[in-house]
Amino acid sequence: MKKDTKIAHSGRNKKWTGQAVNPPVYHTSTIIHETVDDLKYALKNFKNKIMYYGRRGTPTHFAFRDAMAELEGGHDCLIYPSGLAAINAALMSFLSSGDHLLMVDTAYGPTRVLCNTVLKRMGIETTYYDPLIGGGIESLIRENTKVIFCESPGSVTMEIQDIPAISKVAHSKNIIVMLDNTYGNLVNYSPYEHGVDISIQAATKYIVGHSDAMLGTITASEKYWSHLYDNSFFMGYTAAPDDINLALRGIRTINARIKQHEASALKIAHWLKSRNEVELVLHPALSDCPGHEIWKRDFKGSNGLFSFTLKQGNDAAIEAFLDNLNLFKMGYSWGGFESLVMSLYNLKKERVGNNWDNYGPLIRLHVGLEDADDLIEDLDQAFRHFNNAL
Numbered sequence: 001m002k003k004d005t006k007i008a009h010s011g012r013n014k015k016w017t018g019q020a021v022n023p024p025v026y027h028t029s030t031i032i033h034e035t036v037d038d039l040k041y042a043l044k045n046f047k048n049k050i051m052y053y054g055r056r057g058t059p060t061h062f063a064f065r066d067a068m069a070e071l072e073g074g075h076d077c078l079i080y081p082s083g084l085a086a087i088n089a090a091l092m093s094f095l096s097s098g099d100h101l102l103m104v105d106t107a108y109g110p111t112r113v114l115c116n117t118v119l120k121r122m123g124i125e126t127t128y129y130d131p132l133i134g135g136g137i138e139s140l141i142r143e144n145t146k147v148i149f150c151e152s153p154g155s156v157t158m159e160i161q162d163i164p165a166i167s168k169v170a171h172s173k174n175i176i177v178m179l180d181n182t183y184g185n186l187v188n189y190s191p192y193e194h195g196v197d198i199s200i201q202a203a204t205k206y207i208v209g210h211s212d213a214m215l216g217t218i219t220a221s222e223k224y225w226s227h228l229y230d231n232s233f234f235m236g237y238t239a240a241p242d243d244i245n246l247a248l249r250g251i252r253t254i255n256a257r258i259k260q261h262e263a264s265a266l267k268i269a270h271w272l273k274s275r276n277e278v279e280l281v282l283h284p285a286l287s288d289c290p291g292h293e294i295w296k297r298d299f300k301g302s303n304g305l306f307s308f309t310l311k312q313g314n315d316a317a318i319e320a321f322l323d324n325l326n327l328f329k330m331g332y333s334w335g336g337f338e339s340l341v342m343s344l345y346n347l348k349k350e351r352v353g354n355n356w357d358n359y360g361p362l363i364r365l366h367v368g369l370e371d372a373d374d375l376i377e378d379l380d381q382a383f384r385h386f387n388n389a390l
């Protein structure tokens with residue numbers, strides 16, 4: 001089956017939906033077991049999507065989990081209340097005191113904070129590695145390295161990682177490869193075709209797709225799924241049925257949306273390349289983007305998220321640019337229908353291993369579903385304010 005067909009049909013097992021197209025949205029904490037035999041059966045089979053207690057899921061959860069695993073790959077999927085909760089659950093399920101974690105230097109900021117605070121307090125040591133290291137990661141592996149965590153493209157600076165090369169080294173040493181696949185969503189990147197063991201999504205972004213719910217997911221290969229399931233439930237993770245319903249609904253239109261995000265973002269990225277103010281356009285499909293060749297090899301497409309750097313700019317000029325944008329709104333998110341902009345001042349100070357200090361100020365865009373020409377006009381008039389304030 002082709003991708004669009006799978007997207008329309010995934011998770012629609014009659015066991016979950018009955019005669020309806022969509023599964024009912026179960027609002028319940030308690031599951032009633034009529035007989036002791038029923039209860040014993042549920043106790044024995046809750047891992048196989050038999051209802052037992054609300055936190056372990058209902059057909060609302062099971063339909064979404066099936067859809068995710070059918071579309072992203074992996075043995076099965078688990079659901080969390082946010083993307084960051086999913087990242088935390090993945091790391092806490094597999095790391096113990098005394099273990100060593102290799103974390104990509106370009107990880108989403110709060111992932112980094114998690115490593116530097118909670119994981120550190122638990123006695124887990126983190127080494128940040130260059131996102132372009134590829135197979136060279138071998139030199140950083142220690143006796144106690146348990147997990148290599150990837151995020152590709154990197155948050156904000158968009159470096160593409162050579163995940164197959166990293167996975168090859170990791171698997172030769174029985175190290176788990178985790179990927180924050182939020183950019184890859186369900187359309188742009190297939191983690192299990194590239195050696196990933198555990199794939200995490202902030203479903204808050206393109207899966208929900210409408211900026212109206214927060215949710216996280218983890219799919220895992222068969223080898224790791226059962227351990228992840230047990231530990232996630234020991235830690236109490238679950239997610240609310242209305243949010244899951246929104247995410248399942250978001251899945252049905254994800255490819256159609258991504259195609260429009262992609263086309264508009266590419267048009268704007270090319271337009272930015274022609275601007276005098278712009279130094280680099282960090283869009284995976286353009287050659288300025290570090291790791292562009294790997295993107296061409298491994299990804300199935302791009303979406304609405306990319307960054308660019310300016311040749312010059314002071315705080316006043318950047319503020320004038322941001323304050324005068326009308327359609328691009330400032331907000332710490334992406335993946336919804338709306339266009340967003342963010343200037344990231346502190347990025348360079350946080351990261352250990354890159355040369356972004358040599359480049360001008362960085363702006364990140366999320367190109368939404370508005371008309372691309374209107375968005376270009378908006379950027380064009382904001383650049384006039386930028387230039388006047390320089």
Ligand SMILES: Cc1ncc(COP(=O)(O)O)c(C=O)c1O
Pocket residue numbers: 082083084085108151155180182183201202203204214215216332333334
């Ligand atoms: C790459 C990436 N991963 C994870 C997250 C966290 O997701 P959530 O906001 O649902 O916790 C985000 C949020 O911006 C993100 O951009």
